[in-house]
Amino acid sequence: MKVLIRTIKEFDLDEICQHLLVVGDLTGDCFKCRELGLNYANVKSCPKCNTEFRYITSRKTSDFGLKNLSILCRKRPDLICIEFNDLKHHQSREKARDFLS
Numbered sequence: 001m002k003v004l005i006r007t008i009k010e011f012d013l014d015e016i017c018q019h020l021l022v023v024g025d026l027t028g029d030c031f032k033c034r035e036l037g038l039n040y041a042n043v044k045s046c047p048k049c050n051t052e053f054r055y056i057t058s059r060k061t062s063d064f065g066l067k068n069l070s071i072l073c074r075k076r077p078d079l080i081c082i083e084f085n086d087l088k089h090h091q092s093r094e095k096a097r098d099f100l101s
């Protein structure tokens with residue numbers, strides 16, 4: 001039986017930010033260049049900046065967001081599903097570090 005299990009793994013933050021597809025209500029957008037209106041069900045790369053998508057996340061962060069992420073995992077098994085809150089958390093830490101240095 002195939003089930004979804006959340007895992008913890010170390011990733012390179014810059015690598016994720018360069019190759020991330022962010023899914024909103026109806027369409028996806030490129031995290032790198034902010035190109036909007038992408039068909040997240042099958043887009044392989046960004047039509048604007050040509051980045052290849054390797055990661056996918058959902059902007060929704062509630063319990064529904066987790067369900068949404070599960071749907072994305074099944075829809076796009078070619079991409080690594082990441083938790084948007086984790087990304088935001090590390091990004092704000094990085095910004096704070098840059099600001100203080």
Ligand SMILES: [Zn+2]
Binds near residue numbers: 035047048049
């Ligand atoms: Zn792009």
